[in-house]
Amino acid sequence: MSDCSGGSCSTCSSCGSDDPDRLPPGMLKVYNLNQSTADGVLVWVETEPDGEGVRIADVSLELLSAARRLSDGRVFAVVFGGAEVKPLYPSIFGCGVDSLYHVREKALETYMPEDYASCIVSLIKRIEPATVLMGATLRGRELAPRIASELGTGLTADCTGLRADGRKLIMTRPAFGGNIIADIECLRFPQMATVRQGTFPKPEMREGSGTAIYWQFKEVVGKDIVSVERAEESGEDIRDARVLISLGDGIRDRALVDVAESVARKVGGMVSCSRSLVERGWMPRSRQVGMSGRTVVPDLYIAFGISGAVQHRVGMSAAGKVIAVNSDPDAPIHHYADLSLIADAGDILREMDRAL
Amino acid sequence: MRFAVAVKQVPDTMEMSVDENGSLVRAGVPAILNPYDEYALSKVLGMRGEGDEVVVFTMGPPQARQALTRCLEMGADRAYLLTDRDFAGADVWATARTLTAFIMRFVPDADLYVFGRQAIDGDTGQVPFEVAAQLGVQQFAYVESLSSSEDGFTAVQDYGDVSMTCRVPRGSVVSFGAVDPNGTLFSISDYLSAGSKTVEEVDRVSIGLGLYSVGLRGSMTKIVSTKTSSGARRNRKVEITDPAKGAGFIISELEAMR
Known part of the structure; x- marks a missing residue:
């Protein structure tokens, strides 16, 4: 598209020239039809069992508060689970989340990468975030590539740093066993990254309020799960x-x-x-x-x-x-x-x- | 039954060192079969019954053939090397796309697609799941054990806080969670028969992908800059002859923290 040789061309506007003499007659400015409308940050809030209820994984809290600083746009969060997730709302909003999508499907209360991915993909298509972030936990590192692949977008795994340049995200991650640090950009929206715990400071717990929306997802395929056993925890982590x-x-x-x-x-x-x-x-x-x-x-x-x-x-x-x-x-x-x-x-x- | 195992050749990062300027010394670092893949392959070979076939494949430069040869020595039956200049510089997306196209063309009927947890040079472990999504099949990550029965496979997955047991439908992607620190032993007959098995080369055209679908051109991420690690800390090295003095050092650090 940008291979236009310039000069005498006045038939198309795709080369992005702003020179009015070179635009087709009647056209005052260049419309970039490939400009994405994506904006804001979506964070998957991962929950961990905590006694009888659940709590938010530390890395998710870190990401929620970092998302606020990374974007001028909206901060979206998505969480899966049943009624036990409701007590978490204030702390999620306390991190600066504007809209929280709560997927409250009975069939999705157990983690299943395939259906979680399809559900988050359906949400991403609706809200069009510019950036999608998840913790680089065992589940995050399995779920993020599934989503990225279904959307056909880029993914940087296991980042140790994120900074924003407008909507664009610059992701930092070590390679070759930490001997090299690379800055990576994603060429398409949404830009996806999984982020290591401890990359951002853990926010102080604040209570907030905002809009919580139940997200409907009916196309659950399911998985043939024989059993799920909680591993014995020594109590201390x-x-x-x-x-x-x-x-x-x-x-x-x-x-x-x-x-x-x-x-x-x-x-x-x-x-x-x-x-x-x-x-x-x-x-x-x-x-x-x-x-x-x-x-x-x-x-x-x-x-x-x-x-x-x-x-x-x-x-x-x-x-x-x-x-x-x-x-x-x-x-x-x-x-x-x-x-x-x-x-x-x-x-x-x-x-x-x-x-x- | 037929198993397709994806492997990668990697530099031995354990052998890699940093010179006095903090740059990576890559010269002379041996290339090895990724230990996680070796483990996954050994698990598959352990499950193999009469009449089963184990196909291994890798994407890489021509010298990645060595890694495949090692797989054949371990007991794999057939090997494919996806090699083409156009494949160079691929990120997760482009790699997954290439592998998926290969699978659809050459091993579409495998009962399981098996991967190691991650490669020790990139450490991301994302490729198996992007492939699973592109194939539209279920994925089983961090698999600890896999058993086969008449109506399919059963996998035990270790998610750290929970252990999940699932039935694995045919055609799924399985990624093994562990690595064997001692390497694997292979039988001498497999080792000797490896010479008679061939490694088939596959290029971009034969898997039917366009130039802009693979390698650096087909990638969705771009490395904008790299620097050698700032991870090294300002190091103070002390040789300790008297343990009491050494303990004193640490205790004073602990007290300084309070």
Whole structure:
């Protein structure tokens, strides 16, 4: 379309020239028919079971408040669930949401990526947001590509930064295991991104009010779900800890796990770990930090005997301060720590336990 | 039954290092079969019964053939290499579109389309689900175990907070959630017979896609700039000989935080 050679052409307006002499007779300005009418931001509000009810996932709260700052346009939110979602309305509106779409279909109370995607696609077609954001959680990372694919739009996964330039969104994400940071643009509306937890500050809880709309979606296809089991939660979540004592492959003595637990108790923190300890069966899966585990944002992360493979680093790179204890002076973790101690992790742990 | 397994060749990011300027050192980094894909393939091979066929395919440069050869050594029956200069620079959308076109043309009748969780170089794990949407089939992510029975498959999915068991209809996309840290062992007979199996090359024209549907031109996202990581922190390295002193360092940091 922009291959117009210019000069004598006066038959079409598609080259975007604003020179009135070059417009067809009678035409005063160039109308860009491909200009999208998309505007605003849509956020999928993910809920987590919390006792008898549900609560909003932290990453969704972060995104809701970030959406307000990213856009001059409206901020839309969509949430799935039944009556248990209603008590969440004030906190959702408190983050600055203008319109909340509540999908209240019995068949969609259990998460199913296919139907959730079709439902959100139907909503996107109606409200035409310029940007669609979701948390880069296990479900978000499965749902977002399904939606992007049905809409034929671009998707940037696992972003660690977002900034806006008008309606345009510039998304930042690490590649090659965090060795490179790339700024990425989406070439089509809606621009889609999944965003890692901790990218934006968690907003203070405020109560607000706004318009809640029940969104009808009748074309539920369903899925043949045999059973859904809630995993046993230890009660405490490493994502809430301010101090994490994290253990890695360099911990060779199982007794050190108890030492670490004791240190964590004394400093008011929790013990987390890298994948190898979960595989050895020394720690539960819920304590694992990293790509196949959880993303944590503590104020202080102390890595004992962790080599710092990419898969682990993505889970802790946003920590406030990182201290690494590793006897290998060439371990990659040292590049990502504020303070590195080249020492045996076990010795230091035992000594800390004694001293505290 | 027929299984189609998508794999990727990746640089071994564990071996990757950063030089003193903070730039990525890629020279001499070996290319390997993505460990997540290797795991997925090993699971499929473990399920294979008499008369079943396992087809592997990858998109990549001509040297990605090595990754397919490894799959054949592990016991896969047939391999396709989607290679074409036009495929270069593809983002998630363009990759999914290319793979979907390939599937429709070459393995439309597979009972399962199997993927690994993610590639260790891109870390996104989005391709399986874009393919599932384009094929219009159900998707099963983070699959922990997959079993087959007479009327189809059953998958157990691990969503962290819940574990979901679903029936998997034929033709679905399955993405395995884990990786085997120890790699996989393969039988010597499979290893030896790999030489007689062939890798078939597939280009853009043979899957019937236009120039602007694939690769960089067909991508919906664009990288506007890159910089080497600012993730590195101002590092202070201390060699500790006396553990008590080291513990003291950490304890003083902890106290400073309060």
